[in-house]
Amino acid sequence: MDAPASLASLAELCAAPVTPAERAAAVRPLADTLGVMLAGLADPRAADLAATLGLSAEPRRARLPGSALHGAASDVALMAGFAAHLLDFDDDETEVAMAHLSAPVLGAALALAARAETPVAMLLDGYVTGCRMMLALGSMANPALYRAGWHATSALGSFGAAAAAARLLGLSPARAAEALGLAASGAGGPRGAFGGEGKPLQVGLAAANGLRAAELAAAGWTAAPGALFGARGLLGRMTGGALAPLRQPQAFPPPGFVTKLFPSCTATHAAVAELLALRPRMTAPPAEILCAVDPFVPAILIPGLPAGPDAARFSLAYCLAVAARTGALGPEAFEAAAFDADGPRDPEIRALMARVRVTADESLPRGPSGIATGAVVTLTAQDGSRLTGRREAAPGSAAAPLTDTQLAEKFAACLAPVARPSEARALWQRLLSPTDFPSAGALLDALPLALTDRKDPR
Structure with missing residues (x-):
């Protein structure tokens, strides 16, 4: 099978400029995902996962947003991606990536932004970059990948997370290519996990896998050229060789983007x-x-x-x-x-x-x-x-977008376990002007605590 793309050509997306319009369009999905993530962190299963990963209140490399817990950046990414997808209330893209974009991408991006004085604009750029990567790979692999039984959010999310992390870590295109190749070694996730706790877990694992691959690439690790494409590459095997040529993704958000109104499939x-x-x-x-x-x-x-x-x-x-x-x-x-x-x-x-x-x-x-x-x-x-x-279109899609009131009400419903409605509405308004925060870390510090150290087992 001829390779329809190379890691080098794919890595060019990691350095592609993000327009001011795309940055502005990313604000509401970012705020919406933070709300959904906080709701997920308030679920007892998030405390179970944090305890299993050994996250603690002792300051370490990275802090989990919405908590006082710290851990390795990859573990924080796993937690954030898991929590954002746990309630199936996170946004979806139904046409090209056929995947939830924000959960795995922001899982990785937030883990890095929370451990440094990252500008908010850089966080938004990393988010858009990761979403573009999932869309680009989706244009090549779908619908064959999804129909073959793979959970595209997990399978493609590893590469979206790697691209976002590469952007935030400032990797060169050559290093970003290695990150994408290394991410292939940990990407996967079946649709058979739907209906169980493995589904959000594999989304969190995708966030962690992509971030870890970018960190290893930054340390000089290399990937085999055929890890992702080619006769034995991951995407070729997942699709049975039905890969289309790489297409540049459209401006963010794509036409198939859906901001969920209901916490269900x-x-x-x-x-x-x-x-x-x-x-x-x-x-x-x-x-x-x-x-x-x-x-x-x-x-x-x-x-x-x-x-x-x-x-x-x-x-x-x-x-x-x-x-x-x-x-x-x-x-x-x-x-x-x-x-x-x-x-x-x-x-x-x-x-x-x-x-x-x-x-x-x-x-x-x-x-x-x-x-x-x-x-x-x-x-x-x-x-x-x-x-x-x-x-003919789901609420929250491009054909039937949610109103500002609906988005604010959803955010307040997500924060109900941890904040009063008036506090949630005030935070929502602040998040709609993210560049007013001096850094991405300051933005994340404004989130209420939804998860702390687990004192007693369930």
Whole structure:
């Protein structure tokens, strides 16, 4: 197989200029991801991971934002990437990278920015650079990589993290190429991890892997030329050789970028949004919910009764049933208390889930990924009345962007475990003007503490 690109050509992206418009466009995704990360750090599982990694209050090389804990930069990156993805509330890119961009990239970037007086503009540049890298590799490897069963957030996130770290460490293009090659040795992550704690873990591992590869490249380590491309390279093996030529990514954010409104798999969002739009017009409670989606979507989701919150985020039936019953799909729907050992605790939600039917619709518009993100929802009420609605774009996408009010409300909901609503709103406004902070470290110091030393086991 001829190599469609080289590490050297890929590394040129690490030094490509970031425009003022791209820097400005990165502000809201950065702030949104910080909110989602803080919500993840407040989850008890983050304390488990921090204890396993040996993070402590003793000052060391890097501090975990949103905490008083320190550790090796790669461990801080792992924690930040894991926390940002733990609740599946982080942004997504559905068309080219087919991956959550911010969690792995910012996981690495924040770990470096938190240990030095990094200018905020440099943090933003590192973030945009890492996202571009994931998009560039996605343009080569997708949809073959995703359809082959790989979690693109993890597989491509290692290289996004490496590119962001290379930018923040000031690596030359030659050294950045070595970082990308070294990152290939630790990249991976199956879609089979969906619905379990391994999914956010592998995103955190991608952040740590990319940062560590950049640090090793800075120390003089080298990679084999065929580590990423070529007959035995990682991407070639992951895609079965179906690699397209390298394309320069479009300006950030890309058209497929989605800022999530619901803490669930992106494949559920258009359907949930359409159900919530139809619900006020119903004349009686729903007797049946029919949802038509792209034929590939069921392969992304998880059928049956979800055993807990992680699986429930990938259950279209659960998400629709909760939205129909409560008129919302927020973080409370995915709390551990909402589930018994055998599924959702609420008997009405369980009963409604049994009356959700999912079918395929070939007419929904598809982008470069070849997978439509829209949905057609039909609600049949108990009095026999019927409502049907079609939504071709998820809320938070370029076609249906979230309002400033929605973004601020989401941020406040994420910070609810650690800050009062007024404090969260004030912090959100400060984060929208990040260059007012004297450094990226000062910006991160403004975050409330969501995770401290774990004193007692769960």
